[in-house]
Amino acid sequence: MSNLRFTEQALSEWMRGSGQDSDIVISTRVRVARNLQHLPFPLLATNQQSEEVLEKLKDVIGEGAVTEETGSFHTIILEEIGDLDKKVLVEKHLISPSLANESRNGAVILNDDESVSIMINEEDHLRIQCLYPGFQVREAWEKATALDDVFEEKVDYAFDDKRGYLTSCPTNVGTGLRASVMMHLPALVMTQQINRILSAVSQVGLTVRGIYGEGSEAVGNLFQISNQITLGQTEHEIIDNLHSVVLQIIEHEKNARTKLLNDSRLRITDRVMRSYGILSYAEVIEAKEAAQRLSDVRLGVDLGLLEGPASAVMNELNVMTQPGFLQKRFGDGMNPGDRDVCRAKLIRETLAQKAKS
Amino acid sequence: MMCQECGSRPATLHFTKIVNGEKTEFHFCETCAREKGEMIPGTPNGFSIHSLLSGLLDLDPAGKGQLAGAKAPQVPRCEECGMTYTQFSKLGRFGCSSCYKYFSDRLDPLFKRVHGSTAHVGKIPKRSGGKIQTRRQIDELKKELQYRIVQEEFETAAQIRDRIRELEKDLA
Ligand SMILES: [Zn+2]
Numbered sequence: 001m002s003n004l005r006f007t008e009q010a011l012s013e014w015m016r017g018s019g020q021d022s023d024i025v026i027s028t029r030v031r032v033a034r035n036l037q038h039l040p041f042p043l044l045a046t047n048q049q050s051e052e053v054l055e056k057l058k059d060v061i062g063e064g065a066v067t068e069e070t071g072s073f074h075t076i077i078l079e080e081i082g083d084l085d086k087k088v089l090v091e092k093h094l095i096s097p098s099l100a101n102e103s104r105n106g107a108v109i110l111n112d113d114e115s116v117s118i119m120i121n122e123e124d125h126l127r128i129q130c131l132y133p134g135f136q137v138r139e140a141w142e143k144a145t146a147l148d149d150v151f152e153e154k155v156d157y158a159f160d161d162k163r164g165y166l167t168s169c170p171t172n173v174g175t176g177l178r179a180s181v182m183m184h185l186p187a188l189v190m191t192q193q194i195n196r197i198l199s200a201v202s203q204v205g206l207t208v209r210g211i212y213g214e215g216s217e218a219v220g221n222l223f224q225i226s227n228q229i230t231l232g233q234t235e236h237e238i239i240d241n242l243h244s245v246v247l248q249i250i251e252h253e254k255n256a257r258t259k260l261l262n263d264s265r266l267r268i269t270d271r272v273m274r275s276y277g278i279l280s281y282a283e284v285i286e287a288k289e290a291a292q293r294l295s296d297v298r299l300g301v302d303l304g305l306l307e308g309p310a311s312a313v314m315n316e317l318n319v320m321t322q323p324g325f326l327q328k329r330f331g332d333g334m335n336p337g338d339r340d341v342c343r344a345k346l347i348r349e350t351l352a353q354k355a356k357s
Numbered sequence: 358m359m360c361q362e363c364g365s366r367p368a369t370l371h372f373t374k375i376v377n378g379e380k381t382e383f384h385f386c387e388t389c390a391r392e393k394g395e396m397i398p399g400t401p402n403g404f405s406i407h408s409l410l411s412g413l414l415d416l417d418p419a420g421k422g423q424l425a426g427a428k429a430p431q432v433p434r435c436e437e438c439g440m441t442y443t444q445f446s447k448l449g450r451f452g453c454s455s456c457y458k459y460f461s462d463r464l465d466p467l468f469k470r471v472h473g474s475t476a477h478v479g480k481i482p483k484r485s486g487g488k489i490q491t492r493r494q495i496d497e498l499k500k501e502l503q504y505r506i507v508q509e510e511f512e513t514a515a516q517i518r519d520r521i522r523e524l525e526k527d528l529a
Protein backbone atom coordinates (compact mmCIF):
# COMPACT_ATOMS: atom_id res chain seq x y z
CA MET A 1 0.00 0.00 0.00
CA SER A 2 3.05 2.25 -0.14
CA ASN A 3 2.30 3.34 -3.68
CA LEU A 4 -0.50 5.59 -2.68
CA ARG A 5 1.66 8.68 -2.78
CA PHE A 6 0.43 8.84 -6.38
CA THR A 7 -3.01 9.74 -5.07
CA GLU A 8 -1.97 12.19 -2.35
CA GLN A 9 -1.18 15.14 -4.59
CA ALA A 10 -3.76 16.44 -7.05
CA LEU A 11 -1.20 17.70 -9.51
CA SER A 12 1.23 15.37 -11.22
CA GLU A 13 4.75 16.73 -10.96
CA TRP A 14 5.09 16.85 -14.76
CA MET A 15 2.19 19.33 -14.91
CA ARG A 16 4.27 21.90 -13.02
CA GLY A 17 6.52 22.27 -16.02
CA SER A 18 5.53 24.57 -18.81
CA GLY A 19 5.39 23.80 -22.48
CA GLN A 20 4.91 25.57 -25.75
CA ASP A 21 1.58 27.46 -26.05
CA SER A 22 0.59 26.30 -22.58
CA ASP A 23 -1.88 29.18 -22.31
CA ILE A 24 -4.11 27.33 -24.80
CA VAL A 25 -2.86 23.75 -24.88
CA ILE A 26 -3.01 22.42 -21.33
CA SER A 27 -1.35 19.10 -21.95
CA THR A 28 -0.26 16.56 -24.55
CA ARG A 29 -0.67 12.82 -24.37
CA VAL A 30 0.62 10.06 -26.64
CA ARG A 31 -0.19 6.41 -26.18
CA VAL A 32 0.76 3.29 -28.08
CA ALA A 33 -1.23 0.05 -27.85
CA ARG A 34 0.63 -3.27 -28.05
CA ASN A 35 -0.25 -6.93 -27.53
CA LEU A 36 1.77 -10.06 -26.91
CA GLN A 37 1.94 -12.92 -29.39
CA HIS A 38 0.09 -16.17 -28.70
CA LEU A 39 -2.10 -14.85 -25.91
CA PRO A 40 -5.75 -13.80 -26.39
CA PHE A 41 -6.61 -10.13 -25.87
CA PRO A 42 -7.77 -9.21 -22.32
CA LEU A 43 -11.42 -9.43 -23.46
CA LEU A 44 -11.13 -13.23 -23.83
CA ALA A 45 -8.11 -14.03 -21.66
CA THR A 46 -8.58 -16.49 -18.82
CA ASN A 47 -7.44 -15.49 -15.37
CA GLN A 48 -4.30 -17.55 -15.85
CA GLN A 49 -3.56 -15.98 -19.21
CA SER A 50 -3.97 -12.42 -17.95
CA GLU A 51 -1.72 -13.34 -15.04
CA GLU A 52 0.88 -14.51 -17.55
CA VAL A 53 0.62 -11.18 -19.38
CA LEU A 54 1.10 -9.31 -16.13
CA GLU A 55 4.11 -11.43 -15.18
CA LYS A 56 5.75 -10.94 -18.56
CA LEU A 57 5.24 -7.19 -18.67
CA LYS A 58 5.54 -5.93 -15.14
CA ASP A 59 9.22 -6.74 -14.80
CA VAL A 60 10.42 -5.40 -18.13
CA ILE A 61 10.73 -2.01 -16.49
CA GLY A 62 11.21 -3.35 -12.98
CA GLU A 63 10.21 -1.93 -9.63
CA GLY A 64 12.54 0.98 -8.86
CA ALA A 65 14.27 0.70 -12.23
CA VAL A 66 15.97 3.93 -13.12
CA THR A 67 16.41 5.34 -16.54
CA GLU A 68 18.19 8.61 -16.96
CA GLU A 69 15.32 10.63 -18.34
CA THR A 70 12.24 9.20 -16.73
CA GLY A 71 13.27 8.50 -13.13
CA SER A 72 12.36 5.30 -11.33
CA PHE A 73 9.25 3.24 -12.04
CA HIS A 74 6.71 1.83 -9.60
CA THR A 75 4.21 -0.90 -10.31
CA ILE A 76 0.71 -0.71 -8.84
CA ILE A 77 -1.46 -3.82 -9.00
CA LEU A 78 -5.04 -2.56 -9.27
CA GLU A 79 -6.50 -5.32 -7.13
CA GLU A 80 -4.22 -4.31 -4.26
CA ILE A 81 -5.46 -0.74 -3.90
CA GLY A 82 -8.77 0.69 -2.69
CA ASP A 83 -11.63 2.03 -4.78
CA LEU A 84 -11.01 5.63 -3.75
CA ASP A 85 -7.37 5.46 -4.86
CA LYS A 86 -8.51 4.02 -8.18
CA LYS A 87 -10.95 6.89 -8.56
CA VAL A 88 -8.25 9.48 -7.92
CA LEU A 89 -5.88 7.81 -10.41
CA VAL A 90 -8.68 8.09 -12.97
CA GLU A 91 -9.31 11.74 -12.11
CA LYS A 92 -5.62 12.44 -12.59
CA HIS A 93 -5.87 10.69 -16.00
CA LEU A 94 -3.14 8.25 -14.94
CA ILE A 95 -5.35 5.23 -15.62
CA SER A 96 -8.52 4.74 -17.66
CA PRO A 97 -11.92 4.05 -16.07
CA SER A 98 -11.92 0.65 -17.76
CA LEU A 99 -8.59 -0.35 -16.17
CA ALA A 100 -9.93 0.79 -12.80
CA ASN A 101 -13.29 -0.97 -13.00
CA GLU A 102 -13.23 -3.80 -15.51
CA SER A 103 -9.73 -5.20 -15.79
CA ARG A 104 -8.52 -8.56 -14.59
CA ASN A 105 -4.94 -8.64 -13.34
CA GLY A 106 -4.73 -5.01 -14.33
CA ALA A 107 -1.71 -2.96 -13.34
CA VAL A 108 -0.16 0.41 -13.96
CA ILE A 109 3.51 1.34 -13.96
CA LEU A 110 4.14 4.98 -13.08
CA ASN A 111 7.36 6.95 -12.94
CA ASP A 112 8.22 9.50 -10.26
CA ASP A 113 6.82 12.60 -11.92
CA GLU A 114 3.82 10.64 -13.32
CA SER A 115 4.64 11.64 -16.88
CA VAL A 116 4.74 7.98 -17.92
CA SER A 117 1.82 5.64 -17.31
CA ILE A 118 2.06 2.09 -18.59
CA MET A 119 -1.20 0.16 -18.32
CA ILE A 120 -1.24 -3.63 -18.35
CA ASN A 121 -4.33 -5.71 -19.18
CA GLU A 122 -6.48 -2.78 -20.17
CA GLU A 123 -8.28 -3.25 -23.51
CA ASP A 124 -4.88 -4.28 -24.89
CA HIS A 125 -2.11 -6.14 -23.07
CA LEU A 126 0.09 -3.06 -22.99
CA ARG A 127 -0.63 0.62 -23.30
CA ILE A 128 2.27 3.03 -22.98
CA GLN A 129 1.24 6.62 -22.28
CA CYS A 130 3.47 9.67 -22.13
CA LEU A 131 2.22 13.01 -20.85
CA TYR A 132 3.71 16.44 -21.37
CA PRO A 133 2.66 19.93 -20.30
CA GLY A 134 1.65 22.31 -23.08
CA PHE A 135 1.86 21.47 -26.75
CA GLN A 136 4.61 18.85 -27.19
CA VAL A 137 3.27 16.12 -29.45
CA ARG A 138 6.61 15.31 -31.06
CA GLU A 139 8.42 15.09 -27.73
CA ALA A 140 5.72 12.83 -26.31
CA TRP A 141 5.92 10.52 -29.33
CA GLU A 142 9.72 10.28 -29.07
CA LYS A 143 9.48 9.19 -25.45
CA ALA A 144 6.68 6.70 -26.11
CA THR A 145 8.49 5.05 -29.00
CA ALA A 146 11.67 4.77 -26.92
CA LEU A 147 9.77 3.00 -24.12
CA ASP A 148 8.08 0.81 -26.73
CA ASP A 149 11.57 -0.26 -27.89
CA VAL A 150 12.50 -1.22 -24.31
CA PHE A 151 9.51 -3.59 -24.15
CA GLU A 152 10.09 -4.93 -27.65
CA GLU A 153 13.59 -6.04 -26.70
CA LYS A 154 12.14 -8.37 -24.08
CA VAL A 155 8.76 -9.56 -25.39
CA ASP A 156 7.31 -10.68 -28.73
CA TYR A 157 4.60 -8.37 -30.00
CA ALA A 158 1.58 -9.43 -32.06
CA PHE A 159 2.61 -7.78 -35.31
CA ASP A 160 1.43 -8.52 -38.82
CA ASP A 161 3.19 -7.65 -42.04
CA LYS A 162 0.15 -6.11 -43.59
CA ARG A 163 -1.87 -4.81 -40.64
CA GLY A 164 0.94 -3.70 -38.35
CA TYR A 165 0.52 -3.84 -34.56
CA LEU A 166 -2.60 -5.91 -33.84
CA THR A 167 -5.01 -4.46 -31.31
CA SER A 168 -8.25 -5.56 -29.71
CA CYS A 169 -10.25 -2.71 -31.25
CA PRO A 170 -10.09 -2.27 -35.03
CA THR A 171 -9.88 1.50 -34.53
CA ASN A 172 -6.37 1.16 -33.08
CA VAL A 173 -4.76 -1.30 -35.51
CA GLY A 174 -1.61 -0.42 -37.45
CA THR A 175 0.39 2.06 -35.45
CA GLY A 176 -1.64 1.61 -32.25
CA LEU A 177 -0.99 5.31 -31.83
CA ARG A 178 -3.32 7.82 -30.25
CA ALA A 179 -1.96 11.32 -29.87
CA SER A 180 -4.09 13.91 -28.17
CA VAL A 181 -3.98 17.42 -26.79
CA MET A 182 -6.21 19.01 -24.17
CA MET A 183 -7.13 22.53 -25.27
CA HIS A 184 -8.70 25.40 -23.35
CA LEU A 185 -10.85 27.30 -25.87
CA PRO A 186 -13.03 29.79 -23.98
CA ALA A 187 -12.88 32.58 -26.59
CA LEU A 188 -14.01 30.28 -29.40
CA VAL A 189 -16.92 29.17 -27.20
CA MET A 190 -17.88 32.74 -26.22
CA THR A 191 -17.75 33.98 -29.80
CA GLN A 192 -19.78 30.92 -30.88
CA GLN A 193 -17.23 29.73 -33.40
CA ILE A 194 -16.49 26.47 -31.64
CA ASN A 195 -18.98 24.21 -33.42
CA ARG A 196 -17.86 25.32 -36.85
CA ILE A 197 -14.23 24.69 -35.96
CA LEU A 198 -14.81 21.35 -34.28
CA SER A 199 -16.82 20.02 -37.19
CA ALA A 200 -14.05 21.11 -39.58
CA VAL A 201 -11.55 19.29 -37.36
CA SER A 202 -13.58 16.09 -37.48
CA GLN A 203 -13.42 16.14 -41.26
CA VAL A 204 -9.65 15.84 -41.37
CA GLY A 205 -9.31 12.55 -39.56
CA LEU A 206 -9.32 13.94 -36.02
CA THR A 207 -11.73 13.36 -33.14
CA VAL A 208 -12.93 15.91 -30.61
CA ARG A 209 -14.12 15.11 -27.13
CA GLY A 210 -15.37 17.45 -24.49
CA ILE A 211 -16.48 16.91 -20.94
CA TYR A 212 -20.17 17.60 -20.79
CA GLY A 213 -22.57 18.48 -18.04
CA GLU A 214 -26.33 18.53 -18.08
CA GLY A 215 -26.54 21.06 -20.88
CA SER A 216 -24.74 20.68 -24.14
CA GLU A 217 -21.83 23.02 -23.48
CA ALA A 218 -18.44 21.65 -22.55
CA VAL A 219 -17.61 22.09 -18.89
CA GLY A 220 -14.67 24.40 -18.35
CA ASN A 221 -14.25 24.94 -22.11
CA LEU A 222 -11.83 22.02 -22.28
CA PHE A 223 -11.61 19.97 -25.47
CA GLN A 224 -9.50 16.97 -26.33
CA ILE A 225 -8.35 16.68 -29.96
CA SER A 226 -6.88 13.37 -31.12
CA ASN A 227 -6.15 11.39 -34.27
CA GLN A 228 -8.81 8.94 -35.41
CA ILE A 229 -6.80 7.13 -38.09
CA THR A 230 -4.14 4.65 -36.99
CA LEU A 231 -3.67 2.55 -40.14
CA GLY A 232 -2.13 3.57 -43.47
CA GLN A 233 -0.23 6.57 -42.14
CA THR A 234 3.19 6.61 -40.56
CA GLU A 235 3.52 7.77 -36.97
CA HIS A 236 5.17 10.94 -38.21
CA GLU A 237 2.31 11.71 -40.58
CA ILE A 238 -0.19 11.21 -37.77
CA ILE A 239 1.77 13.45 -35.41
CA ASP A 240 2.35 16.12 -38.08
CA ASN A 241 -1.31 16.18 -39.06
CA LEU A 242 -2.43 16.66 -35.46
CA HIS A 243 0.32 19.21 -34.95
CA SER A 244 -0.67 21.39 -37.89
CA VAL A 245 -4.41 21.27 -37.13
CA VAL A 246 -3.81 22.16 -33.48
CA LEU A 247 -1.61 25.08 -34.56
CA GLN A 248 -4.53 26.36 -36.61
CA ILE A 249 -6.96 26.02 -33.70
CA ILE A 250 -4.48 27.93 -31.50
CA GLU A 251 -4.46 30.73 -34.10
CA HIS A 252 -8.27 30.86 -34.16
CA GLU A 253 -8.45 30.95 -30.37
CA LYS A 254 -5.83 33.72 -30.24
CA ASN A 255 -7.74 35.77 -32.81
CA ALA A 256 -10.98 35.27 -30.91
CA ARG A 257 -9.27 36.42 -27.68
CA THR A 258 -7.96 39.54 -29.38
CA LYS A 259 -11.41 40.25 -30.77
CA LEU A 260 -12.99 39.83 -27.32
CA LEU A 261 -10.50 42.29 -25.84
CA ASN A 262 -11.02 44.83 -28.60
CA ASP A 263 -14.82 44.61 -28.81
CA SER A 264 -15.88 43.95 -25.25
CA ARG A 265 -13.02 44.53 -22.87
CA LEU A 266 -15.23 45.81 -20.06
CA ARG A 267 -17.68 42.90 -20.31
CA ILE A 268 -14.94 40.28 -20.35
CA THR A 269 -13.01 41.92 -17.50
CA ASP A 270 -16.19 42.03 -15.45
CA ARG A 271 -16.84 38.34 -16.10
CA VAL A 272 -13.29 37.35 -15.11
CA MET A 273 -13.36 39.45 -11.92
CA ARG A 274 -16.79 38.16 -10.88
CA SER A 275 -15.57 34.60 -11.29
CA TYR A 276 -12.41 35.33 -9.34
CA GLY A 277 -14.50 36.91 -6.61
CA ILE A 278 -16.86 33.95 -6.39
CA LEU A 279 -14.02 31.41 -6.28
CA SER A 280 -12.24 33.48 -3.62
CA TYR A 281 -15.24 33.89 -1.31
CA ALA A 282 -17.97 31.34 -2.05
CA GLU A 283 -18.96 28.93 0.75
CA VAL A 284 -20.74 26.41 -1.52
CA ILE A 285 -19.91 25.62 -5.15
CA GLU A 286 -20.97 22.86 -7.55
CA ALA A 287 -18.48 21.13 -9.80
CA LYS A 288 -19.90 22.59 -12.96
CA GLU A 289 -19.85 26.15 -11.73
CA ALA A 290 -16.35 25.68 -10.36
CA ALA A 291 -15.13 24.43 -13.74
CA GLN A 292 -16.68 27.39 -15.55
CA ARG A 293 -15.30 29.95 -13.05
CA LEU A 294 -11.86 28.37 -13.17
CA SER A 295 -11.97 28.65 -16.95
CA ASP A 296 -12.84 32.36 -16.68
CA VAL A 297 -9.99 32.99 -14.26
CA ARG A 298 -7.52 31.10 -16.43
CA LEU A 299 -8.58 33.21 -19.40
CA GLY A 300 -8.27 36.39 -17.30
CA VAL A 301 -4.69 35.50 -16.36
CA ASP A 302 -3.83 34.63 -19.97
CA LEU A 303 -5.24 37.95 -21.18
CA GLY A 304 -3.35 39.91 -18.51
CA LEU A 305 -6.59 41.12 -16.90
CA LEU A 306 -5.70 39.43 -13.64
CA GLU A 307 -2.38 38.80 -11.92
CA GLY A 308 -1.69 35.13 -11.05
CA PRO A 309 -2.68 32.35 -10.11
CA ALA A 310 -0.23 30.44 -12.29
CA SER A 311 -1.58 27.88 -14.73
CA ALA A 312 -0.17 25.05 -12.58
CA VAL A 313 -2.49 26.20 -9.77
CA MET A 314 -5.46 26.17 -12.13
CA ASN A 315 -4.54 22.67 -13.34
CA GLU A 316 -4.24 21.55 -9.73
CA LEU A 317 -7.67 22.95 -8.87
CA ASN A 318 -9.24 21.20 -11.84
CA VAL A 319 -8.20 17.84 -10.37
CA MET A 320 -8.64 18.83 -6.70
CA THR A 321 -12.29 19.70 -7.15
CA GLN A 322 -13.25 16.27 -8.55
CA PRO A 323 -15.37 14.07 -6.26
CA GLY A 324 -12.80 11.29 -5.74
CA PHE A 325 -10.06 13.67 -4.71
CA LEU A 326 -12.39 15.62 -2.41
CA GLN A 327 -13.35 12.37 -0.68
CA LYS A 328 -9.72 11.43 -0.33
CA ARG A 329 -8.96 14.80 1.24
CA PHE A 330 -12.05 15.27 3.43
CA GLY A 331 -13.09 11.72 4.18
CA ASP A 332 -15.52 9.16 2.84
CA GLY A 333 -19.28 9.24 2.99
CA MET A 334 -19.84 12.77 1.79
CA ASN A 335 -23.07 13.59 0.04
CA PRO A 336 -22.99 15.98 -2.94
CA GLY A 337 -23.96 18.88 -0.65
CA ASP A 338 -20.96 18.25 1.63
CA ARG A 339 -18.76 18.00 -1.42
CA ASP A 340 -19.86 21.44 -2.65
CA VAL A 341 -18.87 22.92 0.73
CA CYS A 342 -15.49 21.15 0.73
CA ARG A 343 -14.88 22.12 -2.88
CA ALA A 344 -15.51 25.80 -2.12
CA LYS A 345 -13.24 25.64 0.93
CA LEU A 346 -10.41 24.00 -1.02
CA ILE A 347 -10.61 26.58 -3.81
CA ARG A 348 -10.75 29.49 -1.35
CA GLU A 349 -7.76 28.25 0.59
CA THR A 350 -5.71 27.43 -2.49
CA LEU A 351 -6.29 30.84 -4.06
CA ALA A 352 -5.55 32.67 -0.81
CA GLN A 353 -2.38 30.70 -0.22
CA LYS A 354 -1.09 31.24 -3.77
CA ALA A 355 -1.88 34.95 -3.55
CA LYS A 356 0.40 35.20 -0.49
CA SER A 357 3.32 33.24 -1.89
CA MET B 358 -20.89 -4.39 -24.14
CA MET B 359 -24.69 -4.46 -24.21
CA CYS B 360 -27.01 -1.45 -23.99
CA GLN B 361 -27.65 -0.57 -20.34
CA GLU B 362 -31.24 0.41 -21.15
CA CYS B 363 -32.69 -2.52 -23.10
CA GLY B 364 -29.93 -5.04 -22.48
CA SER B 365 -30.64 -6.66 -25.83
CA ARG B 366 -28.73 -4.61 -28.38
CA PRO B 367 -25.00 -3.83 -28.37
CA ALA B 368 -24.15 -0.44 -26.88
CA THR B 369 -22.83 1.81 -29.60
CA LEU B 370 -22.95 5.18 -27.84
CA HIS B 371 -20.56 5.73 -25.00
CA PHE B 372 -20.34 9.00 -23.17
CA THR B 373 -19.77 10.71 -19.87
CA LYS B 374 -22.11 13.02 -18.07
CA ILE B 375 -21.33 15.09 -15.03
CA VAL B 376 -24.13 15.83 -12.62
CA ASN B 377 -23.30 17.31 -9.23
CA GLY B 378 -19.69 16.53 -9.85
CA GLU B 379 -20.42 12.82 -10.14
CA LYS B 380 -19.21 11.33 -13.40
CA THR B 381 -21.49 8.74 -14.94
CA GLU B 382 -20.67 6.63 -17.96
CA PHE B 383 -23.53 5.85 -20.35
CA HIS B 384 -23.66 2.96 -22.76
CA PHE B 385 -26.71 2.95 -25.02
CA CYS B 386 -27.72 1.35 -28.27
CA GLU B 387 -28.74 3.79 -30.99
CA THR B 388 -32.45 3.07 -30.59
CA CYS B 389 -32.53 3.69 -26.86
CA ALA B 390 -30.30 6.74 -27.18
CA ARG B 391 -32.69 8.25 -29.70
CA GLU B 392 -35.69 7.49 -27.49
CA LYS B 393 -34.05 9.12 -24.51
CA GLY B 394 -32.93 12.00 -26.66
CA GLU B 395 -29.39 11.59 -25.39
CA MET B 396 -26.82 12.74 -27.84
CA ILE B 397 -23.20 13.51 -27.53
CA PRO B 398 -22.83 17.19 -28.22
CA GLY B 399 -19.83 18.43 -30.08
CA THR B 400 -19.41 15.60 -32.54
CA PRO B 401 -20.99 16.25 -35.91
CA ASN B 402 -23.77 13.67 -35.83
CA GLY B 403 -23.71 13.17 -32.13
CA PHE B 404 -22.21 9.71 -32.50
CA SER B 405 -18.99 8.28 -31.19
CA ILE B 406 -16.50 6.30 -33.18
CA HIS B 407 -17.93 3.04 -31.93
CA SER B 408 -21.35 3.79 -33.32
CA LEU B 409 -19.75 4.52 -36.65
CA LEU B 410 -17.79 1.34 -36.42
CA SER B 411 -20.67 -0.83 -35.37
CA GLY B 412 -22.76 0.66 -38.16
CA LEU B 413 -20.12 -0.42 -40.61
CA LEU B 414 -19.92 -3.89 -39.19
CA ASP B 415 -23.68 -4.22 -39.53
CA LEU B 416 -23.31 -3.90 -43.26
CA ASP B 417 -22.04 -7.44 -43.11
CA PRO B 418 -24.62 -9.33 -45.20
CA ALA B 419 -24.03 -12.76 -43.65
CA GLY B 420 -24.56 -11.45 -40.14
CA LYS B 421 -28.28 -10.79 -40.41
CA GLY B 422 -31.47 -11.47 -42.37
CA GLN B 423 -33.77 -14.48 -42.20
CA LEU B 424 -31.21 -16.73 -43.79
CA ALA B 425 -28.71 -16.12 -41.04
CA GLY B 426 -29.59 -19.36 -39.26
CA ALA B 427 -29.27 -21.49 -42.37
CA LYS B 428 -26.03 -19.82 -43.37
CA ALA B 429 -24.47 -19.92 -39.94
CA PRO B 430 -21.67 -22.36 -40.86
CA GLN B 431 -20.36 -19.85 -43.40
CA VAL B 432 -19.70 -17.16 -40.82
CA PRO B 433 -15.93 -17.07 -40.36
CA ARG B 434 -14.67 -18.25 -37.02
CA CYS B 435 -11.25 -17.76 -35.43
CA GLU B 436 -9.71 -21.20 -34.83
CA GLU B 437 -7.46 -19.77 -32.17
CA CYS B 438 -9.89 -18.10 -29.74
CA GLY B 439 -13.25 -19.27 -31.08
CA MET B 440 -14.74 -15.86 -31.79
CA THR B 441 -17.09 -15.72 -34.78
CA TYR B 442 -17.33 -12.77 -37.13
CA THR B 443 -20.88 -12.19 -35.90
CA GLN B 444 -19.66 -11.90 -32.32
CA PHE B 445 -16.89 -9.60 -33.45
CA SER B 446 -19.36 -7.34 -35.21
CA LYS B 447 -21.50 -7.13 -32.06
CA LEU B 448 -18.61 -6.45 -29.68
CA GLY B 449 -16.51 -4.31 -31.99
CA ARG B 450 -13.47 -6.09 -30.54
CA PHE B 451 -11.23 -8.91 -31.75
CA GLY B 452 -10.66 -11.85 -29.42
CA CYS B 453 -7.03 -12.49 -30.28
CA SER B 454 -4.41 -11.56 -32.86
CA SER B 455 -5.33 -14.59 -35.02
CA CYS B 456 -8.83 -13.17 -35.56
CA TYR B 457 -7.17 -10.80 -38.04
CA LYS B 458 -6.10 -13.81 -40.10
CA TYR B 459 -9.40 -15.72 -39.96
CA PHE B 460 -11.57 -12.65 -40.70
CA SER B 461 -9.08 -11.32 -43.22
CA ASP B 462 -11.46 -11.34 -46.23
CA ARG B 463 -13.93 -9.09 -44.51
CA LEU B 464 -11.49 -6.67 -42.95
CA ASP B 465 -10.36 -4.75 -46.03
CA PRO B 466 -13.68 -2.95 -46.54
CA LEU B 467 -13.95 -2.27 -42.80
CA PHE B 468 -10.45 -0.83 -42.50
CA LYS B 469 -10.97 1.13 -45.70
CA ARG B 470 -14.00 2.83 -44.19
CA VAL B 471 -12.52 3.40 -40.73
CA HIS B 472 -8.97 4.33 -41.69
CA GLY B 473 -9.16 5.01 -45.42
CA SER B 474 -6.52 2.35 -45.84
CA THR B 475 -5.89 -1.38 -45.39
CA ALA B 476 -2.15 -1.69 -44.83
CA HIS B 477 0.32 -0.55 -42.18
CA VAL B 478 3.15 1.72 -43.30
CA GLY B 479 4.48 2.82 -39.92
CA LYS B 480 6.89 1.51 -37.31
CA ILE B 481 8.19 -2.06 -37.43
CA PRO B 482 9.44 -3.99 -34.38
CA LYS B 483 13.25 -3.77 -34.39
CA ARG B 484 14.04 -7.30 -33.29
CA SER B 485 11.48 -9.33 -35.26
CA GLY B 486 10.98 -6.83 -38.04
CA GLY B 487 14.10 -7.48 -40.15
CA LYS B 488 12.28 -9.65 -42.67
CA ILE B 489 9.41 -7.21 -42.92
CA GLN B 490 11.89 -4.46 -43.68
CA THR B 491 13.31 -6.61 -46.49
CA ARG B 492 9.86 -7.40 -47.83
CA ARG B 493 8.97 -3.69 -47.90
CA GLN B 494 12.19 -3.05 -49.79
CA ILE B 495 11.31 -5.78 -52.32
CA ASP B 496 7.84 -4.25 -52.84
CA GLU B 497 9.41 -0.87 -53.50
CA LEU B 498 11.91 -2.36 -55.96
CA LYS B 499 9.16 -4.24 -57.79
CA LYS B 500 7.30 -0.99 -58.32
CA GLU B 501 10.44 0.62 -59.65
CA LEU B 502 11.07 -2.39 -61.89
CA GLN B 503 7.65 -1.96 -63.51
CA TYR B 504 8.34 1.72 -64.03
CA ARG B 505 11.74 1.11 -65.66
CA ILE B 506 10.23 -1.50 -67.99
CA VAL B 507 7.49 0.92 -69.05
CA GLN B 508 10.21 3.53 -69.64
CA GLU B 509 12.11 0.89 -71.65
CA GLU B 510 15.18 1.32 -69.43
CA PHE B 511 16.00 -2.35 -69.66
CA GLU B 512 19.56 -2.21 -68.37
CA THR B 513 18.47 -0.56 -65.12
CA ALA B 514 15.52 -2.94 -64.94
CA ALA B 515 17.85 -5.92 -65.11
CA GLN B 516 19.94 -4.54 -62.24
CA ILE B 517 16.85 -4.05 -60.14
CA ARG B 518 15.65 -7.57 -60.91
CA ASP B 519 18.99 -8.96 -59.71
CA ARG B 520 18.74 -6.94 -56.52
CA ILE B 521 15.22 -8.30 -55.91
CA ARG B 522 16.50 -11.88 -56.35
CA GLU B 523 19.28 -11.29 -53.85
CA LEU B 524 16.84 -9.92 -51.29
CA GLU B 525 14.45 -12.82 -51.86
CA LYS B 526 17.32 -15.22 -51.21
CA ASP B 527 17.92 -13.47 -47.86
CA LEU B 528 14.31 -14.05 -46.93
CA ALA B 529 14.28 -17.77 -47.70
ZN1 LIG C 1 -30.90 -0.35 -26.02
Ligand SMILES: [Zn+2]
Nearest residue numbers: 435438453456
Ligand atom coordinates in the same frame (compact mmCIF):
# COMPACT_ATOMS: atom_id res chain seq x y z
ZN1 LIG D 1 -9.22 -14.96 -32.35
